[in-house]
Amino acid sequence: MKKRILVVDDEEGLRLLYKEELEDEGWDVVLASSGEESLQRMEESGVDLVLLDIKMPGMDGVEVLRRVKEKWKDLPVVLCTAYPHYKRDFGTWASDAYVIKSSDLTELKQTLKDILGKRH
C-alpha cells in the first residue's frame, strides 16, 4: 500500500510543489493550509507521516507537533522551516526530523524515505 504524507504549509505554491514532487516518488499526498486544518485531516484519514511547516498564521507548527504527539504518539512528524534556530527550541525536540527549506529537495526526500522505510 502507498504511504500517505500530509503536507502542511500556508503557502499554496509550496503545497503544490511538494505534492507533485512527493507523488513522483510514489507517495500519496494530502494537503492542509493551516495547523487547524491539518489536525482535521489527520482525524479524517489515516496518514503515515506529517511534513509540517513551523511558521504559519494561527496555530503554528510547534503547537501542531505538540497535539499530534499527544494523540498519535507514533505518527512521525518532519519539521520543515526557513528558521534553523528552531532546533534550539524545546518544543521542536519531539519531531522525528528537521529539514531546512531548500530548493534542492533531495535531503527532504531522503529523510522521508528513511523514516517511512523504518515503519514497514
Add this chain to the structure above:
Amino acid sequence: MGHTQRGTKGLPSSDCAIIEEAQRLTLGALPLEGKLKKLCALMGRFTGFDHCLLYLWDADKRAFVLRASSGGNYPLRRNPAPLSYGEGTGAASMVKRRKKPLELVRKGQDELFRAGRGKGFADVGLEGFSSAVIHPLTAANVFYGVIYLKSAAIIRLSEQRRRVLNIVALQMTETVKCAEFASDIHAEHEELVEARARLLNSQKLLSLGDMAATLAHEIRNPLLSIGGYAARLKIHLDGDCKAIAYVNSMLGGVQRVERLMDGMVGFLKDSVVELRPEDMNDIVAEAVRVFEEEAGERGIELVKDLQEGRLPVMADRDQLKIAFDNIIVNAIQSMDKGGRLSVSTSKSGADVVVRVADSGGGIEPGILDRIFNPFFTTKKRGTGLGLPITSAIVARHLGSIVVDNAAGVGATFIMKFKFVDAKNAEGKG
C-alpha cells in the same frame, strides 16, 4: 666658612634644598620619564657620582630594566651601562637579596669589577669604575628596583649624605609607585573601552541576526518555489532544448542566494556559544588537519607550530573551528601559486594567542578596514560573511582578532583568547 647653615632635621640647608627639589619633582606634572630623568640628575649632582641610573624590577620579565639615567659622559671610554640585568645577576640582584644599600669602593689598583666578583657577583656595569652605590627602592615591603650610582673617582658617602640619599630614594619610589598605579588604572580603562567596543559590535551582529531571520523566512519560501518549479520544468523539457540552459541558469541563481542565506543565518543559528573547558592546541590541530590535503595539492607548505603542553580555554569547539576554517580558507585561496601557511599557538601573559599567517600577498591597504564588514568581498563567488562570522565567534568568546598586514607579502590574523586555568575551569562546563 666655619659651619654650614642648618635646616630642618639638622640637615644642612643645601641638603634640605635637594630634598625639597626631589619633592617638587615628585609632585610635579612632568611625564614619568621626565621626572625620573630629573631625579637621576638631581641624585648625581648631589652625591657627586658622574653616572646615575635607575633600574626597575620587571616581575614579568624577571629582570632589572634601565628606565632612566643621567650623566655618563666620562672622558674615558667604558662599557655602556647594561640595559638590563637578568634575575640573580649584577649588583642590583645582590641589593634585591640583601634589601639594603651596597657601597663599593676600589681598593688600590684593583678594579671595582673584580671587587664585586670578590663579593660573590660579577657586574660588567662596574668595569672601569672606582666607586658605586646601589640603593634599593622599596615601599611597604615591595621591591621596585635600584638607583645605581657610579663614578670614575673614589667617592665615599658621609652618613648625612646617606640619609639624604635614602629620603630621595623614598621619593623616587613614590613616583614609580604612583606611575604604576596610574598605569594599572589606565590598563583597566583600556580594557573597559575594549569590552564596550566588543559589546557594541555584538549588538550590531545581533540586530543583523534578527534581520537574517526575517529575511531567511521571507526569501526562502519564494526561492523554494522558484527553484523547485524550475527543477520540475527541467524534467518536462527536451534534453537538447535551448530552454534547458535558461532553467539551469535559474537554478544556479537560486542556489547562490540560498547559500548566502545559509551564511547569514550562521549569525543567528550560533548566536549562543556553549563554552566548555577545551585545549586550544587540540581545536587548532583539528581545524588544520582538514586542510592538510588541500594545501599539499595546491603546493602550499603548511606549518603547524603549537605551544608545548595544553592551552586551556573556555570555548565552543565547533564554533571556533568554523572561525579558524574561514581564515584558513581565505589564506589558502590567496596563495593560488603556492606559498606558506603557518598556524601557531602560544601563551602570552594571560592570553592564548592563535596566529594564521600566509604568504598570499597580503590585503590591499585600501580595503583593510572593511574586511570584517558583512557582505564585503573581493571574491567572485564569495558571500562576504566568512570574516564577519569569524569575528563574531571570536567576540562571543570574549576574544579579540586583529590583522597584521604586510601588503605585497602576506597577512597574519592574530586571535587572542583568555587563558583559563584548568582548576578554575572545572565545574563550569
